[in-house]
Amino acid sequence: MGQNKPPRVWVSNATPKAGEVxxxxxxxxxxxxxxxxxxxxxxxxPRNIVTRFEARLDExxxxxxxxxxxxxxxxxxxxxxxxxxxxxxxxxxxxxxxxRLEASRTIALA
Numbered sequence: 001m002g003q004n005k006p007p008r009v010w011v012s013n014a015t016p017k018a019g020e021v022x023x024x025x026x027x028x029x030x031x032x033x034x035x036x037x038x039x040x041x042x043x044x045x046p047r048n049i050v051t052r053f054e055a056r057l058d059e060x061x062x063x064x065x066x067x068x069x070x071x072x073x074x075x076x077x078x079x080x081x082x083x084x085x086x087x088x089x090x091x092x093x094x095x096x097x098x099x100r101l102e103a104s105r106t107i108a109l110a
């Protein structure tokens with residue numbers, strides 16, 4: 001994964017009122033190699049795609065995405081949730097190689 005570059009994360013409002021719908025956008029750098037292509041010598045390139053994305057607010061699971069090989073490189077995800085409580089919004093990506101990438105943002109109810 002793009003270990004040299006942190007994930008890009010945007011939250012529509014870090015200090016929402018209770019009941020407000022928040023929109024989250026996130027993107028990471030990842031080649032998303034499907035395993036269906038060959039290198040210059042004709043050898044198959046090993047598959048390595050993001051296999052799981054999770055979003056949690058503290059320990060509460062908000063969203064899970066398990067993408068397939070049809071997702072383009074540098075996957076972008078967007079989702080919404082209702083802010084019922086504040087806490088630490090934690091985003092985590094995992095790929096076929098077992099690498100994990102995490103990002104977090106604090107959500108504080110106004």
